[in-house]
Amino acid sequence: MINVEIIGFAAAILTTSAFLPQVYQTWKTKDVSGLSLPMLSLFFIGVALWFVYGVCKESLSLIFANGITVISSLLLIYFKLKYVKK
């Protein structure tokens, strides 16, 4: 029998890995022109809710993936506020 959490963790690693280069690139280039603050904020709230949902469903994969992404998207919001052209 396949352990469902293995599928979840593979999914978590892949989708989280696809998001982290954006954080790194924004940090290196300080180019936040392509980032929308309202969009980032909605995304952040959404990911935080996924995290809560993962806790309620006792899904380790969801908690792991969205825990990392909550922090990543918070970093992007911070960069956006810090590096935005006045």
Add this chain to the structure above:
Amino acid sequence: MINVEIIGFAAAILTTSAFLPQVYQTWKTKDVSGLSLPMLSLFFIGVALWFVYGVCKESLSLIFANGITVISSLLLIYFKLKYVKK
């Protein structure tokens, strides 16, 4: 008692909404220079695995959110292949 699926659906709507403008913008501008094909492919596989995970866990929120995002990311891959500068 709070229905957990309401949290899940709120999460699904927020994170899916944050992704759709990217698809729309790419479709309108045909500018795929900022999109990485390997990254999109990893993301697509990750989202497809989340979908399978959602089916295994009988989570309607996960099935709904990742069903839409599987199609969206497949569209982005199609745009990337179609509009890439030769």
